[in-house]
Amino acid sequence: MPDSTATAATSEIEFLVRYAETDQMQVVYHANYLIWCEMGRTDLIGQFGTSYADIEKQGVALAVVDASLRYHAAARYGDRIRVRTTLADARSRSVTFDYLIENAETGAKLVSARTTLASINGEGKLVSMPPHLRRALESAIA
Amino acid sequence: MPDSTATAATSEIEFLVRYAETDQMQVVYHANYLIWCEMGRTDLIGQFGTSYADIEKQGVALAVVDASLRYHAAARYGDRIRVRTTLADARSRSVTFDYLIENAETGAKLVSARTTLASINGEGKLVSMPPHLRRALESAIA
């Protein structure tokens, strides 16, 4: 946590790889890293004094519009995983997160990823983010 | 198919096992068979002149309240799977389906399963099924 009053712009979560997440290559199936990224940004948004569940209750959803992943090494069943999520960019109607997924025991870099999410309403139209989320994001970026 | 005007009470669907569905035991992860069961009853309900998507648009959901599965043999990546879904019981507020999941090429029995679903509204309260679905189910059972 920074010693200033600024909102922290980084989250770290840890968890164990589930058997269900492996595939017959004996490693974690590549699509599952996107799920882990979503867990990371859920945690980061929670640090902004709101929760993603609350944002949705206000009729706004953050929909992924762009995702890119680079796979460096494989995660395996039982590995302890760390996901570091960083706020990369925030605009009135979109937000971009960076992710670094590591083996928490060895520190080995597994996947680096970036996703951009757009703020949409129930009809799928682009809308501005809820003001308190936007302020928190801008504060975190600053 | 019955020679009367009664709705058919059986569905058969076929599809290929996806890589994502395997686990490091080199076979399909056991939870995925429940997904295949759901595909089977979606198809069967579609034969009743309605679609499960339409039922939900009327504010009624069919929530699984009970499931049991017996695993006889393993499915593997690339296998062609056949799911035979049969209507086992229908009541005003619940419906029970039986499933037989086979390897479509060899005929080997993979999994037999049964699920019971309850008809609930948006608040999660038990409600009667939409009349046309109920009539179709009763006709199919008869």
Add this chain to the structure above:
Amino acid sequence: MPDSTATAATSEIEFLVRYAETDQMQVVYHANYLIWCEMGRTDLIGQFGTSYADIEKQGVALAVVDASLRYHAAARYGDRIRVRTTLADARSRSVTFDYLIENAETGAKLVSARTTLASINGEGKLVSMPPHLRRALESAIA
């Protein structure tokens, strides 16, 4: 942990519901509870002084042969979940676990489940469990 030398026969784990685990009914998709059961028994087996990953390295896999689930109430995105796993029965070539899945904040019972797993080798043949696992299971049952 019991104060005797007997192995504990219960595990408790907690975690948050992932967005990916929900479906359009706004609740956790029913097949995912089987994944949570597997997390519970992974933890319980770990308490037996071995790990399921190690068991597989010895060429033995525990394959689910029977599963039953009763759904009492729905889990939602962001809920904190507790899975209590208990050893129900242990034989030379199979083991049965019971699961109680609850909302960790409210204590509400969500799902009760039971799975039986068979000990198989790389060719899918029934084999006796590794001796140390079998002893730990028998001790835990006693």
Add this chain to the structure above:
Amino acid sequence: MPDSTATAATSEIEFLVRYAETDQMQVVYHANYLIWCEMGRTDLIGQFGTSYADIEKQGVALAVVDASLRYHAAARYGDRIRVRTTLADARSRSVTFDYLIENAETGAKLVSARTTLASINGEGKLVSMPPHLRRALESAIA
């Protein structure tokens, strides 16, 4: 299909969206499109006179090392999906595929994606692709 003897470098597959693939935003969860991409390249590789399952039996796996996705519109439960997979590049130890995921009924573009896969052996080391696969890929690219 080209009128020459060259292997076709495009695959088209169609299937229905599963309930399990939706999330509480009432649309397909974004990670699932990577699973659909994998189904597309499985089909395309199958057209090359081999199957991905056979490649793995030869001790070679194609591991995703890079993935990028652009989300244009949402898929919903029950939608018929079409995945068009194209071979974009082929080298001795890697291959790149492009994907266009559409609503098969409306033709609406849902997701465009690209993945690069590396050819690795059982120890995770980069190796050359099996000769017949490499020849097929080169022929398709030409």
